[in-house]
Amino acid sequence: MSATQYSPFVALPVELRVQIYEELLDKNRPSHLYNYSAITLTNRQIRSESTEVLLKQPRHFSSLPRLAEWITKAPPNLVPFVKDISIHLHNDSLSGFAGCLSNYFSNPAKMQPNTAEWWEYQYATQVKEAPPCLHRPLPSEQKLLYASFSQGLRLFTPHGNAPPKKGSIAETWSTLKTLRTLRILRIIHGPSYPGSFPLRWDLELTLLHSMIAVACPDLHNLTYPSNPLPMDFLSSLPELRALQFEGFSSTPAVAALPILQNLKHLDSLALYGFPSLYGFPSRNDNASGPPDLPSITPNILKAINPLRSFEIAHMSDSGDSPYLTSEMIAAMGAHCPTLRRLKVHSGGTLKIEVLMDLLMFIKASQLTELYLAFHLPENMEDIDIEAHLPSTINKWECHLRTRTMYIPRGSSNLAISGMAWK
Numbered sequence: 259m260s261a262t263q264y265s266p267f268v269a270l271p272v273e274l275r276v277q278i279y280e281e282l283l284d285k286n287r288p289s290h291l292y293n294y295s296a297i298t299l300t301n302r303q304i305r306s307e308s309t310e311v312l313l314k315q316p317r318h319f320s321s322l323p324r325l326a327e328w329i330t331k332a333p334p335n336l337v338p339f340v341k342d343i344s345i346h347l348h349n350d351s352l353s354g355f356a357g358c359l360s361n362y363f364s365n366p367a368k369m370q371p372n373t374a375e376w377w378e379y380q381y382a383t384q385v386k387e388a389p390p391c392l393h394r395p396l397p398s399e400q401k402l403l404y405a406s407f408s409q410g411l412r413l414f415t416p417h418g419n420a421p422p423k424k425g426s427i428a429e430t431w432s433t434l435k436t437l438r439t440l441r442i443l444r445i446i447h448g449p450s451y452p453g454s455f456p457l458r459w460d461l462e463l464t465l466l467h468s469m470i471a472v473a474c475p476d477l478h479n480l481t482y483p484s485n486p487l488p489m490d491f492l493s494s495l496p497e498l499r500a501l502q503f504e505g506f507s508s509t510p511a512v513a514a515l516p517i518l519q520n521l522k523h524l525d526s527l528a529l530y531g532f533p534s535l536y537g538f539p540s541r542n543d544n545a546s547g548p549p550d551l552p553s554i555t556p557n558i559l560k561a562i563n564p565l566r567s568f569e570i571a572h573m574s575d576s577g578d579s580p581y582l583t584s585e586m587i588a589a590m591g592a593h594c595p596t597l598r599r600l601k602v603h604s605g606g607t608l609k610i611e612v613l614m615d616l617l618m619f620i621k622a623s624q625l626t627e628l629y630l631a632f633h634l635p636e637n638m639e640d641i642d643i644e645a646h647l648p649s650t651i652n653k654w655e656c657h658l659r660t661r662t663m664y665i666p667r668g669s670s671n672l673a674i675s676g677m678a679w680k
Contacts, residue, residue, distance in 0.1 A: 344444035374428035436471035500526035528569035607633035
């Protein structure tokens with residue numbers, strides 16, 4: 259008999275062992291890396307099981323090249339266990355895409371669809387056919403030819419055994435193909451660095467979205483904060499169940515509705531607003547494409563498939579959220595029979611009529627979870643939230659602010675009525 263047969267730990271059911279691994283490898287524990295190093299030295303079985311648990315936890319990558327580098331080093335048999343990742347994108351993240359312009363002169367008839375060469379040709383064709391924009395003028399035929407050979411062949415083509423240029427289309431496609439079992443994806447946009455390569459940012463993103471949709475068709479959860487979400491991207495994700503985004507797109511609401519309705523499994527929607535967090539130019543200054551429009555209007559919200567979870571987060575104390583309105587709250591009524599979780603978070607002050615409409619909706623709902631955090635209107639400090647809770651509620655939490663008071667209330671601290679807000 260092997261030594262592992264006498265181990266009380268290995269003799270436990272696998273479900274219990276997984277729970278123990280999850281507790282030991284919880285990233286909130288300061289010792290989780292030490293614990294991982296220790297248990298991986300036990301034996302091969304425990305190392306394999308614990309590594310699977312670790313890889314299933316959310317992972318953040320500061321750029322596409324960092325993700326590609328990590329995938330290259332990861333054991334191929336363990337990559338399918340990666341289910342949850344975040345990718346931070348800057349303009350520079352896709353700078354290597356420009357080196358693929360040379361493939362505009364390739365023969366598409368000889369290309370297999372969804373290969374690195376095929377994706378490069380798609381990008382080069384889009385650059386050639388795209389209309390010019392104010393900040394990034396489209397290259398003329400001569401400039402395209404020059405870019406193709408001087409950048410595509412000389413700067414971005416590896417020499418000898420040199421590795422490919424970081425951020426290239428081929429490298430990105432190779433990386434995404436290995437993540438076919440990915441279920442949760444967060445694409446976080448950041449501003450470009452000073453002196454970054456002047457890209458047609460919309461074209462690079464469109465290509466990246468297309469590659470993600472083909473490589474990871476079974477995505478269940480997509481988070482797309484701080485940048486307008488292209489609705490066409492969603493039409494390629496039929497298994498999507500949860501969507502978190504800014505609520506804006508270049509797609510008009512009338513065109514966004516059929517796309518959202520075709521997402522038959524979508525039952526969780528979160529609308530995040532970051533008006534000042536990332537320092538992007540205002541929408542009115544965006545001259546590189548059509549203006550960004552609200553994709554979730556009251557009429558759209560009423561018409562989409564029934565939701566079980568809905569969230570509105572206005573991450574600013576200035577301006578009003580386009581989603582914290584009486585019209586939007588009235589539209590939420592269409593989801594009253596199915597909605598079980600509601601979260602409303604705003605850094606600003608709710609209008610009195612919006613607050614009262616929200617409380618009336620909550621009272622008539624069948625919610626089991628509720629989270630409220632916002633500034634109360636003047637003279638509303640004594641509002642009784644508990645009186646508006648439905649009988650179905652199991653968990654609720656409130657962080658209500660006024661100019662002078664911070665009033666946390668919830669199922670875990672019912673005795674607290676108020677405290678000084680510092």
